[in-house]
Amino acid sequence: MTENATLPKTGIIGHLSASVRILAVSMFICCGAYSSLLLIAGKTLFPGTSSGSLLDVNGQAVGSALIAQKFSSPGYFRPRPSAVDYNGASAGGSNLSPASAALRKRAMETLAALGATPANPAPADLVAASGSGLDPDITIEAARFQVPRIARARKVQPEKIEAVLDAQSASKSIFSGSQRRVNVLRLNIALDQSCR
């Protein structure tokens, strides 16, 4: 290493002042201006989703269409298992290895709670926890699996629940393949409206 070339021609003060200027301007533009611009665009173009896709029932926010919430009463559809107990302020997955005994134990408990039997196996998405712990959807099969329990709890015909389910389920898309999904919170809101 030669010593002379490492010292820049302009002197350290010149370099420092240029660096600081560039960094300050980049912070102003890439953080301040960029975020403000997006904030305004979001507020005007996408007012509902830019503030978190909140859903109202009778003027009261009951949750977000994108965030699963906990349902434990038998009369509601339940979302996928959550490693964080549906904590919308601290999301996360189980991080268990799919080959681990810990996951098998948790799955057995979940299956017992669901009442799954070899003759009536539970759909996998009701047993496997989601990555965020906040997956708002379940598969249509997972919803159908819960229909008998909900019909009993609400004392209505299963056909009526099925009808609500059909109306709420998303159609197949090119991206989802053969899998049809339904948003649990929207489904439960619709259920409350039609099967009191």
Add this chain to the structure above:
Amino acid sequence: MELFCGLLVLAIPALLSRPLGRYMADVLDNGTVSGKVVGLIGGDITRQPQNWKEYAWSMMLVNILMFAIVTVILSFQQGLPLNPDGKTALEPSLIFNTVSSFVTNTNLQHYSGEVFMSCFTQLFGLMWLQFVSAATGIACLAALARGLSGKTMMGNFYHDLSTATFFILLPLSLLLACILMAGGVPMTFDGAAVVKTLEGATQTIARGPVAAMVAIKQLGTNGGGYFGPNSAHPFENPSAITNIAECMAIIIIPMASVWMFGFMTGRKKDAAIIFSVMMLLLVVKVFLAMNLEHAPSAAFAGLPVTSSPNIEGKELRFGPGTGAIWAAITTATSNGSVNCMHDSLNPLTGLIPLAGMWLNVIFGGVGVGLINMFIFIIVGVFICGMMVGRTPEYFAKKVETREMKLALLALLVHPLLILGGTALFAATPLGASTVLNSGSHGFSEILYEFTSAAANNGSGFEGLGDNTVPWNIATAIVMLLGRYVPIILPLAIAGSLAEKKTVPETSGTLRTDTILFGSVILGSVVFIGALLFLPLAVLGPVADHLSSAMH
């Protein structure tokens, strides 16, 4: 259907990358408007040509300033504005880790964004570094390209950094952020929403300026998300469409970097060969991951569950197979964002992200991926030279002892950091007491953490309880060494090559723009990678797979 998704997220960025690469080369080398703007911001110093030492010196100076500024922001976030949820100061070793992580374009996160960070910290600290650290990578590749074209003056770091920030990363991020907002990603400075659920309970839903940060973290191979679960979180990635857009955003600038190198050096055929080698490796990686992840979760065997591919740690809305595709792409590049939990991938699938980060050249980080590949190319050239008994040449310059010494040093830093760190932490309670899963999967958690830090990737087997003082300090040091050594040494090589006199190309010259040379690069990447890391693969994911198959 899965196949369609896989092809889509590889083919569209591949097609768009060439025009983008041409634009990047153009704006960095001949941008007149951008040059004026940058001159206005930085002053006359941005027009002074720098040799490799001056360039590297300026790069380090700016990066040290970035480090200092964000350390201050993280230490005093409780007193700064835009803190609607009243977040408090972080523990010092976590600050050191987080700043190192974002300055080095790694974005390893030992914290959970929505729990620890205020809006201000996320935007003006972390997101800011996502812009300028990515720009640092692009700038250094531009310098390398100029050096290899024979210029001892490799451009000006201040000019390149500002140009990459304002004229490459910023417009692309604006575009992607708008697409994401249209897809449902929130963008708000309001604090968490507190709602009364249908069952009458209270749920607190963290929100924030998510779209702004997600856009640049995808584009700049940063990967550090607003929320803990990254792009698996519904607010970061609300639908199958946003998932595809984010997935393509991961790979587009790393791909374009290769073409940029081709246009700047005027050796477009060389770039096409390098691109093809990287693409081949990426395609293999993506399809292997999809295939392996199609297997059901071993823990559910024999239980009354309908048969399904492994969906533990995955979200339904992206569609089947997309977790594996993303996992392969995010670790081929040094992005490190995730849309499913890598700890819950099937044991053998977990090997695919690890392999990507071990090689760290399958497009790699913005700019730096190709800088890493350059080392393998020099080694490939050298091996070919040895085979025919001729002094090896690259871009019409003789590659001699000094360059080879530097290249081997650069090559060995990466495995040394991974193997040394893993050995230390796996053998002592420093790491052994922090794993979530037992046995070889626990070993994989430690191995993954060091691999991710050394590769400046940032993804993790998140079961690891990594917010401890030893983990924070060790991975911070690994990230810093894993970032700056493999940038500075190649610049030194390019500087040394540029000073030599040009040798005329003859019929005896090894041509580096042929398919034959492409297979030489492929060979050096695969064989060197395999020799360095196969034993680790066997101890971790392979042993994990075999022991789970025996149950």
